[in-house]
Amino acid sequence: MSDDFISRLTGLVGERGIVTSPAEMAPYLEDWRGREHGRARAIVLPRTTEEVAEVVRLCAETGTAVFPQGGNTSLCVAATPGADADGIVLGLKRMNAIRSLDRASSAIVVDGGVVLSAIHEAAATVGRQFPLHLGSEGTAQIGGLISTNAGGTGVLRYGPTRDLVMGLEVVLAGGRVWNGLSTLRKDNTGYDLKNLFIGAEGTLGIITGAALKLAPALRARADAWLSVAGPEEAVTLLGALQDVFDTNLQAFELLSRSEIQSVLDFVPGRHCPFGEAPAWSVMIELGAPDPEAALTARLEETLAEAMEAGTVLDGFIAQNETQSADIWQVRHSVSESNKKRGVGLTHDVSVPVSQVARFIAEADAMVAEHYPSAEPVVVAHMGDGNVHYIVMFDHDWWQDVMDRKALQNNVMRRVHDIAMALGGSYSAEHGIGRKLTAELERLTSPVELDLFHRVKAMLDPDGLMNPGAVLSP
Amino acid sequence: MSDDFISRLTGLVGERGIVTSPAEMAPYLEDWRGREHGRARAIVLPRTTEEVAEVVRLCAETGTAVFPQGGNTSLCVAATPGADADGIVLGLKRMNAIRSLDRASSAIVVDGGVVLSAIHEAAATVGRQFPLHLGSEGTAQIGGLISTNAGGTGVLRYGPTRDLVMGLEVVLAGGRVWNGLSTLRKDNTGYDLKNLFIGAEGTLGIITGAALKLAPALRARADAWLSVAGPEEAVTLLGALQDVFDTNLQAFELLSRSEIQSVLDFVPGRHCPFGEAPAWSVMIELGAPDPEAALTARLEETLAEAMEAGTVLDGFIAQNETQSADIWQVRHSVSESNKKRGVGLTHDVSVPVSQVARFIAEADAMVAEHYPSAEPVVVAHMGDGNVHYIVMFDHDWWQDVMDRKALQNNVMRRVHDIAMALGGSYSAEHGIGRKLTAELERLTSPVELDLFHRVKAMLDPDGLMNPGAVLSP
Known part of the structure; x- marks a missing residue:
């Protein structure tokens, strides 16, 4: 058989x-x-x-x-x-064709197995960009990125992957094909099926093709590393920058001193433009398609006002590409440094932007009370309210823990509970997979959980599509 | 009983x-x-x-x-x-409370019965805007606007209503309440229920509350009325403007000579800045939150290049608010003038932006062949690929038509078929309601129609929510 x-x-x-x-x-x-x-x-x-x-x-x-x-x-x-x-x-890896590329419609249609970086390259050939960027872009495939509604560094400006999808082709459970490969900006003809499959992690069907939105390529940029007194000041700064730069503000990242110090201590060749690591760092990227956009000059004016208002304590604006790269190298060295620094229990939570400071304060207080030997490390896509909150233990201390799984679960639940109490989410961009199904059951309301099961039963009545992911079997 | x-x-x-x-x-x-x-x-x-x-x-x-x-x-x-x-x-009209307003999170939470203009006013009190704008904004309620995924004039920049919704509260068929009133920018915890209710026209549940995204208020603008040779040139111009202005391009409308002439002939006080109505008019609006944004100057440079390239034949850039208002008054007089001009059979189709010119050419040819006494009138949200294609009959001619319903249906099907053959939609922004259920059955693939019925059966098994809308009973 x-x-x-x-x-x-x-x-x-x-x-x-x-x-x-x-x-x-x-x-x-x-x-x-x-x-x-x-x-x-x-x-x-x-x-x-x-x-x-x-x-x-x-x-x-x-x-x-x-x-x-x-x-x-x-x-x-x-x-x-x-x-x-x-x-x-x-x-899906053998399904890797670019099916069509339509500059005037700012649209590209691809197979589900196309690697993200290949879409970047195809878009660039017509002077456009596909603005989804994340660490694994040389490996991750678009079908999986859509199935997990991937986040990454462009969300503040362009939204998550969901916002970049115009249409889908899906093989449904049972083997029928739904052709929803539209490249339309507007279509109000019936129920929205597309968004059911986006973020469903392959549990409702298999994404075999996608129509994606392209954006104008960026030809001007500015980058800065700023020192702020705390997360509350970072929230104020974010609002002030959005009032001037709107969608030109492409990234707004918040990092704790502990995170910067970890990078400086453990990754050779990383530098901080200030005398010592600031209490809190904000790294920003501005970008515009117009090569004439005077982003750096306007940023200098705006930051001068912010320093006068006390929102920003000190600032370093990159004057050339090398200096820009230096800033973002520090940001991108976070994972590497944290692995060397100790054992970091990472959480991918989000809260409303106005609650970021409160979330960090409450989580820090929780760590101080229950895990005094740990150090809180914060690296946040703050513009999205998305905080990667890391509870860092020394390697030596961790070795002595008897039940690591239990400790990990306790820390996780405490962090998640704080986010949820502030109207937040326990999985902002990574999804559920097989890792967080118990948390989904614990933290989803009975009505919502019932609706989830109805959706699953509607599209996969025999439970054969990626069983064990999202919902417990 | x-x-x-x-x-x-x-x-x-x-x-x-x-x-x-x-x-x-x-x-x-x-x-x-x-x-x-x-x-x-x-x-x-x-x-x-x-x-x-x-x-x-x-x-x-x-x-x-x-x-x-x-x-x-x-x-x-x-x-x-x-x-x-x-x-x-x-x-829902007695449910009209603003529940909360969070400037830092750019979020507002409202009852489903709040009138759109009240949301505009609330947002303005904190220096933000809610960028959904349409003719009926003093009457339309947010629950209905979300239920129909309303379009309007801001779609090019901000997307349809769907893109402005962060969370919903819905009374489900049967009377349970789903509380999905999140104000999060990122949340990947389970299936996307929100988008099922958006655009479902009340057939899956009743939207009683909504969490909406706000945007920075605009403090700089520029408006222009341009003469172009045809729709193909308009598509080229759109791409050129997006490459410079990106999201500062807020509106890009295309109007045929017949439409402009109708306004000039039938609505007193409307003027055209050119000697006579151009063969094709493009009206554009630029906007930016930064009061220092030199939009008019940059637009002059960009249009000079477009005129040199032959894309634009002539142009009028408003130099003050009165001139801006004059341009948009012509655009907003379209419905009034068309009613006086004759009997206009209006269609709300969309096609990929690259296919707009071809759609108009094929539809014009169809009208010339089958309805030689009619005049085609075009007013298009061209940046969205959304064409309101109007087949205009003289009042006198219309009086003599024996079976008006049949004529109307024949015209409609022919226009829809042309759009569909180009990968388009037969209802870009108005929805289905009770008017287009037969078209939905005719033009939806069997697989998709089956999925629509499954969605309806999942959420409203007894068929009690707005029966007869979207799907035929």
């Missing part, structure tokens, strides 16, 4: 479209952080939407679970099956 | 919350264009979300249909019951 199933799969996708040897399957079954190892009967790699549909139909017929996989860069184990899974991984 | 039902309703909402006399009910039962007249047992006007929920529960218990109504400004009969309906109209 199993052999027959494999040979039928092979009949659909060809010998080169199927992987069954344990050694070759291993990389598809290990999650991005290398901590979880799943199980599958085969890795199936179709080349066309029709092949995906045929594979899904065969799985429906045989009651086989399907685990869709893009670039396998999920930070919450959404892209690999569980350790007790019994199904197939359906990888 | 009916008397008992009315007295139970009265018990829930009080004497002042119910209208049953035919004379007082009449305005609630006539559609915005005054063409359709519906029927209802009562108009019910709750004051709180809990009252709405109680009314919906009573209706569920008694199998009574509920027709939700905001400001009753629908252009496609979404807000009034059908002539053979047997249910209640549930009006």
Whole structure:
């Protein structure tokens, strides 16, 4: 029966479209952080939407679970099956065509398996940009990015991935194909199906194609590193900058002294333009398509006013590309430095922007009370209200912890509870995957949870699409 | 039984919350264009979300249909019951509180019955704007605007209403309340329920509260009326302006000579800055929050280049507020002039921006072939690919038409078919209502139509929420 199933799969996708040897399957079954190892009967790699549909139909017929996989860069184990899974991984990587590129409509239509950086390159050929940027852009695939509604560094200006999608092509559970590949800016004809699949982490269907919005390419920029007294002043500064720069404000990141110090201590070649790491740092990026936009000059005026008002204590505005790169190198060294610094329990919460300062204060107080040996580290996409709140333990201290899983869970719940009490979210940009299903059950209202289950039952009544992700089985 | 039902309703909402006399009910039962007249047992006007929920529960218990109504400004009969309906109209107008206003988070939370202009005023008190603008803004309510995903003049810059909603509170069929009133910029915790209700025209539940995004107020602007050779040149111009002005480009409207001539002929006090009405007119608005933004100067430079390239034939840039107002008065006189000019069969289609010129050419050819006595009139939100294509008949000619309904349907289908063949939509911003349900059935793919029915069955299994709108009963 199993052999027959494999040979039928092979009949659909060809010998080169199927992987069954344990050694070759291993990389598809290990999650991005290398901590979880799943199980599958085969890795199936179709080349066309029709092949995906045929594979899904065969799985429906045989009651086989399907685990869709893009670039396998999920930070919450959404892209690999569980350790007790019994199904197939359906990888999109051989579906990597740019289907069409329409400059006048600022639209690109791509296969679900296209790697993000390939979309950047295609857009650039017509003087446009695709403004989704994140660390794994050389590996992450657009189908997975849409399925997880990925965030990244462009959200303040362009919104999350959801806001960049005009249309989708989806292979539904059961194997029918929904063609919603519209490149329209406006369409009010019936219920919005597209947004159901965006962020559903492959549990409602498989995204095999996408129509995406492009934006004008940026040809002017300015970058600065500012010292502010605290998160409350950072919120004031954000409002003042938006009142002048509107959508030219592309990034507004807030970092605690502990985070900057960690980078300076543990990553060689990183510099701080101030005498010592400021209590709180704000890093900003301005960008505009108009090459004539005098962003740096206008920023100098605006910051002079902010310093006079006491909102900004000190500031460093990059005068050339090297200085810009130096600022952002510090920001991008955060993960590396934190790994060396100790064991950091990271949280991906969001709160309304006005509540960021209060969230940090309450979380710091919680850490001081319950985990006095830990140091709070903050790196926040503050313009989005998205705080990566890290509770940092020394390596030595961590070694002595008896039940690490329990400690981790307790810290996580306490941080999440503080965010939720402020009208926040316990997963701002990473999603649920297999990592946060228990938190979803704990923190979702009964009405909402019931609606989630109804959505799942409506689109995947047999529960064969990425089972175990988002909702507990 | 009916008397008992009315007295139970009265018990829930009080004497002042119910209208049953035919004379007082009449305005609630006539559609915005005054063409359709519906029927209802009562108009019910709750004051709180809990009252709405109680009314919906009573209706569920008694199998009574509920027709939700905001400001009753629908252009496609979404807000009034059908002539053979047997249910209640549930009006939101007594739910008109601003619940909270958070400048730092750029967020406002309001009752579903708040009139749009009241939201504009509230936002202005904290130096922000709510960028949804349309003709009926003094009457339309936010719950209805969200339920119909209203368009308007700000879509090019800010997106449709969908893009302005952060969270919703919805009374579900059956009477449970879903509280999704988040003011978060980022939240990836489960399926996207919000977008199901947006644009669902009250057929899936009743929007009783909304959390909305605010934007920085605009303090610099520039307006111009340009003459271009044709729609193709307008598309080129749009791209050139976006490459310089990005989101500062707030409106980009395309009007045919026939439309401008109609305004000049039939509305007193309207002027054209050119010798005669140009073959094709583009009206643009630029706006920026920064009062120092030199929009007019930069526009002059950009248009000089466009004239040199031959994209723009002639141009008039407003030099003061009066001149700006003069330009937009012509644009806003379109409906009035067209009514006087003749009988205009209006269509609300969209196509990818790159296909606008082709759509207009093919539609004009169709009119010339099949309706030689008619004149095509074009007024388009061209930046969104949204064309209001009007087939204009003289009043006298129209009087002689035997079967006007049949003629109207034939014209409509021909126009819609042309848009659909170009990857377009037959309802860009007005929605379906009761007017376009047959077109929805005709033009939606079987897979998509099945998904629509599943969505309806999932959230309103008894079919009591605004029956007859969106989907045929």
